[in-house]
Amino acid sequence: xxxxxxxxxxxxxxxxxxxxxxxxxxxxxxxxxxxxxxxxxxxxxxxxxxxxxxxxxxxxxxxxxxxxxxxxxxxxxxxxxxxxxxxxxxxxxxxxxxxxxxxxxxxxxxxxxxxxxxxxxxxxxxxxxxxxxxxxxxxxxxxxxxxxxxxxxxxxxxxxxxxxxxxxxxxxxxxxxxxxxxxxxxxxxxxxxxxxxxxxxxxxxxxxxxxxxxxxxxxxxxxxxxxxxxxxxxxxxxxxxxxxxxxxxxxxxxxxxxxxxxxxxxxxxxxxxxxxxxxxxxxxxxxxxxxxxxxxxxxxxxxxxxxxxxxxxxxxxxxxxxxxxxxxxxxxxxxxxxxxxxxxxxxxxxxxxxxxxxxxxxxxxxxxxxxxxxxxxxxxxxxxxxxxxxxxxxxxxxxxxxxxxxxxxxxxxxxxxxxxxxxxxxxxxxxxxxxxxxxxxxxxxxxxxxxxxxxxxxxxxxxxxxxxxxxxxxxxxxxxxxxxxxxxxxxxxxxxxxxxxxxxxxxxxxxxxxxxxxxxxxxxxxxxxxxxxxxxxxxxxxxxxxxxxxxxxxxxxxxxxxxxxxxxxxxxxxxxxxxxxxxxxxxxxxxxxxxxxxxxxxxxxxxxxxxxxxxxxxxxxxxxxxxxxxxxxxxxxxxxxxxxxxxxxxxxxxxxxxxxxxxxxxxxxxxxxxxxxxxxxxxxxxxxxxxxxxxxxxxxxxxxxxxxxxxxxxxxxxxxxxxxxxxxxxxxxxx
Numbered sequence: 001x002x003x004x005x006x007x008x009x010x011x012x013x014x015x016x017x018x019x020x021x022x023x024x025x026x027x028x029x030x031x032x033x034x035x036x037x038x039x040x041x042x043x044x045x046x047x048x049x050x051x052x053x054x055x056x057x058x059x060x061x062x063x064x065x066x067x068x069x070x071x072x073x074x075x076x077x078x079x080x081x082x083x084x085x086x087x088x089x090x091x092x093x094x095x096x097x098x099x100x101x102x103x104x105x106x107x108x109x110x111x112x113x114x115x116x117x118x119x120x121x122x123x124x125x126x127x128x129x130x131x132x133x134x135x136x137x138x139x140x141x142x143x144x145x146x147x148x149x150x151x152x153x154x155x156x157x158x159x160x161x162x163x164x165x166x167x168x169x170x171x172x173x174x175x176x177x178x179x180x181x182x183x184x185x186x187x188x189x190x191x192x193x194x195x196x197x198x199x200x201x202x203x204x205x206x207x208x209x210x211x212x213x214x215x216x217x218x219x220x221x222x223x224x225x226x227x228x229x230x231x232x233x234x235x236x237x238x239x240x241x242x243x244x245x246x247x248x249x250x251x252x253x254x255x256x257x258x259x260x261x262x263x264x265x266x267x268x269x270x271x272x273x274x275x276x277x278x279x280x281x282x283x284x285x286x287x288x289x290x291x292x293x294x295x296x297x298x299x300x301x302x303x304x305x306x307x308x309x310x311x312x313x314x315x316x317x318x319x320x321x322x323x324x325x326x327x328x329x330x331x332x333x334x335x336x337x338x339x340x341x342x343x344x345x346x347x348x349x350x351x352x353x354x355x356x357x358x359x360x361x362x363x364x365x366x367x368x369x370x371x372x373x374x375x376x377x378x379x380x381x382x383x384x385x386x387x388x389x390x391x392x393x394x395x396x397x398x399x400x401x402x403x404x405x406x407x408x409x410x411x412x413x414x415x416x417x418x419x420x421x422x423x424x425x426x427x428x429x430x431x432x433x434x435x436x437x438x439x440x441x442x443x444x445x446x447x448x449x450x451x452x453x454x455x456x457x458x459x460x461x462x463x464x465x466x467x468x469x470x471x472x473x474x475x476x477x478x479x480x481x482x483x484x485x486x487x488x489x490x491x492x493x494x495x496x497x498x499x500x501x502x503x504x505x506x507x508x509x510x511x512x513x514x515x516x517x518x519x520x521x522x523x524x525x526x527x528x529x530x531x532x533x534x535x536x537x538x539x540x541x542x543x544x545x546x547x548x549x550x551x552x553x554x555x556x557x558x559x560x561x562x563x564x565x566x567x568x569x570x571x572x573x574x575x576x577x578x579x580x581x582x583x584x585x586x587x588x589x590x591x592x593x594x595x596x597x598x599x600x601x602x603x604x605x606x607x608x609x610x611x612x613x614x615x616x617x618x619x620x621x622x623x624x625x626x627x628x629x630x631x632x633x634x635x636x637x638x639x640x641x642x643x644x645x646x647x648x649x650x651x652x653x654x655x656x657x658x659x660x661x662x663x664x665x666x667x668x669x670x671x672x673x674x675x676x677x678x679x680x681x682x683x684x685x686x687x688x689x690x691x692x693x694x695x696x697x698x699x700x701x702x703x704x705x706x707x708x709x710x711x712x713x714x715x716x717x718x719x720x721x722x723x724x725x726x727x728x729x730x731x732x733x734x735x
Contacts, residue, residue: 030597030661031698032585033280035186035193036060036068037138039594042583047596051273051676058678059277059594062137068592069258071672072237073133073197073279077590080278081132081235082672084263084680085729088237088255089206090132091713092670093685094214095337097233099330100127101208107323115210117723124204124236126248132237133180133197134257135592141169141183142191155566162192169194186586187576188286188569195591200237200245202252207234207723209716210633216619218629219336223344223689225610227657227706228618231685232713234726261672262731263710264679267650268599270612274660275596276684276705278671280588283695286572289358290387292696294394296349300342302398305475306406307339309467317460327457344692354697365571368578379574382567389564396556399476403549406468411461416542418448419515419533426534426543438528446525453518466506473498482548484541513538588665597661602702604690613658613709616640639719646719647734648711656712658682659704665695673707679733682707 034043039056047056059067072081072090079096083089094101098112104125105111118124145165152158166183173181173196181196208214213230221227237255240246268274284291314332318325348354362383369379393400407413421441425433473485488505495501514520515538524532533539576584601612620640624630645654660673664684673682687694690702714732717723 030595030700030703031663032583033283033588033593033595033663033665034585035138036277036592036594037140043594043596047273047275050596050598051271052275052596053676054678059275065259067259067261067277067672067674067678068135070260071135071277071592073135073590073592074670075131076133077279077281077667079669080667080671080684082670082680082683083237083257083260085260085731086256087729088239088257089260089726089729090203090235090237091232091672091683092235093231093683093708094208094211094229094233095231095333095685096670097205097208097235098215098333100125100130100205101233102326102329103127104205105326107326110326111208112211112326112329115208115213115721116205117207117717117721118205119723119725121236121254124206126202126204127235128248130203132200132203132235134200136179136196136198138196138592139194140191141166141194144169145183145192166192184589184591186589187584188572188587189565190569190573190576191586193591198245200239200255202238202246202248204236204238205233206236207717207721207726209233209721212631212633213636213716213720215333216630216632217622219340220629222337222340223686223692225604225659225688225704225706226614226618227686228614228616228622229657229685229708230712230716231708232683232716234717260731261674261678261680262733263714264675264677264681264733265647265711265714266675266679266681266733266735267655267711268613268658268675268681268709270599270601272599273596273676274599274662274681274705274707275594275674276660276662276664276668276671277592277594277674278664278668278684279590280593280665281590281667283588283665285587285696285698286568286575287354287358287696288383288386288571289355289362290383290390292349292354292358294390295696296346298390298394298397299401300346300349302401302475303405304339304342304346306402306409306468306471307335307342309406309471310409310464311335311339313460313464313467317457317463324457324460327455328460341692344689345696348690348693353693353699357697365575365578369574375574379570382571382574385567386564386571389560389567392556392560396480396553399472399480400553400557402468402472402475403545403553406471407545408549410465410468411457412465413542415449415452415461416515416539418445418452419539421445422528422530422533425530426539433530438530442525442528449521449525453521458516462506462510466503469506470499470502473502480552482545482552484544484548509538509541515539588667590667595663597663599658600661600704601659602661602688602690602704604688604702610659614656616645616654616656619656633720636720644719645715648715648718650711654712654715655709658707658709659688660707661700661703662705663694663698663703664705668705673705677733680710682710683713 036059039059044056057066070083072083074081074092074096079092081090081092084091101111101116145162148165149158149161152161170182173179173194179196180199181194183192183194186193209230214232216229217227221229238252239255241251241253243256246252314328318328318332366383369375421444424430469485473481473489478486489498489501492501492504495504510516513536514524515536599612601610603609619632622630623632648654664671664687668684671684672680673684675681684705684707686706688704688706691704694703714727718727
């Protein structure tokens with residue numbers, strides 16, 4: 001359930017809804033992404049009432065081994081994984097490993113299509129740059145930081161001091177680089193916690209089912225129930241001979257974890273306890289009604305349209321060329337996943353989901369504020385301040401989102417950014433580079449430029465670039481459209497339509513730009529010339545578009561961003577004061593969280609009831625050799641026909657996926673799902689369609705976590721793939 005931002009600029013500038021979240025407004029145990037260090041105080045009683053037979057200390061303990069020692073943050077929070085053997089074996093989702101599986105694939109060895117299994121450790125495949133982090137501890141630094149800045153009156157000076165203190169605390173906790181440590185904001189900046197990880201740099205691919213199992217149902221079934229997807233892959237952490245984390249080396253040895261999860265074959269029943277631990281990315285449960293309206297009416301429609309354009313170009317190219325299909329597989333899957341998320345969220349928002357609850361809460365808050373003069377002075381303008389900020393942000397839409405999610409997400413813009421070491425020399429009024437400066441800049445990017453051309457996707461990148469430009473021309477009002485785009489169409493007197501004019505312009509760029517020609521770009525990097533670079537039509541156009549963004553859009557964004565952040569912080573502080581008897585949980589921010597509930601079915605709409613699990617029969621029913629999303633490997637069909645389920649069966653069938661009412665979001669993909677004894681029973685991999693608004697509003701009646709049953713995972717390894725070497729590593733509990 002990835003919802004990753006598409007580009008650097010989106011991550012940097014489009015954080016409008018990446019803020020700390022709301023308090024828990026109900027007593028439902030299934031709602032809440034809880035901080036592990038406060039489980040004992042806030043949640044242990046409810047956990048045990050729900051069916052947990054372990055303590056909060058079993059989940060999180062910094063002095064003794066605990067579940068947290070087996071929960072892994074993958075690649076900086078992209079996904080979650082869990083350790084399942086004494087030799088560093090990890091399980092995560094297939095879609096979490098998808099990029100690495102694709103990188104090891106080609107038309108000769110297509111591991112996406114055929115799967116991959118290392119039958120011995122020497123066959124396991126290294127993945128440079130792919131990291132695994134294990135939480136060491138969290139520590140509340142709120143009082144220390146607040147006391148240090150309480151006498152600073154200037155907001156700017158206070159923020160600068162807070163940043164310096166956070167950096168100092170993080171640097172000290174890193175123990176000279178032994179750990180990865182930083183202080184994170186929680187509750188919209190009302191609280192601060194130090195988070196310390198141990199990072200492992202040698203993570204190797206061990207196994208993956210074919211996509212016909214790991215991605216069964218594809219885009220059609222994505223975010224949907226019932227599901228029949230074996231969404232898992234297998235990796236292993238390696239360390240140096242001394243047991244310390246080091247980059248890949250043939251001399252490295254498997255990691256010996258402090259703890260790893262036992263695996264239960266007992267099977268889950270309706271109402272059974274379920275806990276998910278992991279690293280949820282970002283939620284905004286504290287969104288106001290005006291925030292919901294902004295998403296529904298302003299931002300989401302543009303994002304959806306920009307993604308549709310990108311996906312259409314990629315799909316056409318992938319359908320025409322198997323090699324291109326492999327190269328674009330991960331990017332297409334990620335973009336498609338995010339696109340469908342926004343489509344689902346927009347549908348629910350248009351049906352009014354969440355608005356009544358938000359409006360009612362805001363009315364109660366306002367009544368409480370207005371009943372006291374001091375509260376009115378402190379909190380009286382926060383809601384109107386947030387709405388005013390949204391109204392101001394709307395003035396730079398749709399240009400802001402089409403730039404970020406369309407133009408800036410095109411590979412060609414990414415390629416242009418490769419030349420960033422030269423940017424400081426080509427800005428207006430820039431100082432003349434000294435002797436050797438251009439050579440140094442060229443050396444910094446030569447490998448990246450060569451890698452771009454070696455990628456072999458130039459023609460698709462060209463089409464995606466043209467399509468993004470056309471979207472911007474057609475969809476941004478003329479008064480706020482970039483001048484360069486208007487000129488492209490107005491100055492092409494022969495073009496009958498804007499589409500023809502844009503395509504003609506892009507064709508000319510490719511003919512005239514040295515940077516878009518492999519040999520000419522290579523020659524330039526060997527003898528960099530600033531005048532040639534500044535006059536290059538591709539470089540000049542990209543620079544003008546970026547300047548448009550910086551000069552025309554960012555000033556409005558920055559003028560609003562700090563104010564909206566301050567108002568959100570104040571609003572949350574007010575809610576916590578108003579509802580002082582409630583247990584609050586912070587919004588997700590890619591730090592370790594715990595959520596718990598039960599294995600449960602749900603009713604999605606009138607007249608429809610969903611069962612809480614699916615079986616192999618559903619795979620057979622959906623099987624369609626003519627539809628690439630629903631192709632089933634013949635070996636799997638043969639095993640199904642013989643009902644060769646071994647010890648992984650329950651009630652004479654093989655269960656595939658199941659539901660729990662736990663509270664997750666993107667980043668939780670691959671998270672362990674454990675039963676009341678702390679045994680692994682599944683891997684979280686998705687949310688249901690009815691929970692697409694869950695990052696903004698939690699509905700306990702329909703929010704569900706979709707999990708792959710651990711017995712299906714083991715069955716695929718054992719019966720389908722014959723990877724008994726992996727089964728033998730694990731601690732399996734039969735009952």
